Amino acid sequence: MKAALQNYQARMRRVLDFIDRHLDGDLDLEAVSGVAAFSKFHFHRQFTATFGLTVHRYIQLARMKRASHRLACIDAQSVTDIAMDAGYDAPDAFARAFRQRFGQSPSSFRKSPDWAPWLAAFGPLDNARSKLMHTTYTRDDVTIRDVPPTAVAIMEHRGDRATLGETFQRFNAWRKAAGLSPETSPTFMIFRSERIPAVPADYSMDICVGTDQPIAANDVQVKAGVIPGGRCAVLRAVNGASNNLEPEGLFLYRDWLPASGEEVRDFPIHSKRWLSFFPDVPVHEVVAELFLPLK
Structure with missing residues (x-):
């Protein structure tokens, strides 16, 4: 059966x-x-x-x-x-x-x-x-890498996820004006809260684009920052899964980490998107990697 x-x-x-x-x-x-x-x-x-x-x-x-x-x-x-x-x-x-x-x-x-x-x-x-469009991961799907520090421009989203689309729209407009296309400048998302917190207003995420170009001091939309380098457990998500990486995050925290003998470092779990977003590419071609920082 x-x-x-x-x-x-x-x-x-x-x-x-x-x-x-x-x-x-x-x-x-x-x-x-x-x-x-x-x-x-x-x-x-x-x-x-x-x-x-x-x-x-x-x-x-x-x-x-x-x-x-x-x-x-x-x-x-x-x-x-x-x-x-x-x-x-x-x-x-x-x-x-x-x-x-x-x-x-x-x-x-x-x-x-x-x-x-x-x-x-x-x-x-x-x-x-x-209901069905999820991937079953195993320990073999996770690799441990030493990643370099990455200079980024950061746009913060704080508040209900219902307004996240507005933040993405501002982010896309800013990066377009700055000439930072997804094909040449990777996109990162730093997850600073649960995807669905008990209080919707507590949702917190940073949307980032990799760049070392100077950020104007009076730029009220973004600020310069760095995603620190170091050892990370890396899980690759495909087939549109990057629209919701919660299952991948749960696998890393609930299944992979306890059995790995590793300890997490004091920096949030984050993702890196390769190439373009949906709808620039079909949903089944969207690819992302999820990084869990390790000591």
């Missing part, structure tokens, strides 16, 4: 991975059910029972999430092109669906996103993915 369940879940994971990779394609029921080798006459009920969303609804949300990221982050892409990429035949239909879901028009969201309803709207999608 256990082996049969694992096989079933693996087939469903293939479906979500296929959808991630083909958001621009024709994701009809026959194509999607064929990936899992399930009958199309039963697949939609199996999918809904597993993920709590219909296949059609899941694809809609995945496309809309990518579209909203593109609106907020990629100024060069027009609203019309984003609407077409999201599967809408006309910008007006996209605008109506977008306003109904987020309470803003696409153009208004592009200028000033309201991230609280955005987070609420994609709760069902995140819940669906969290």
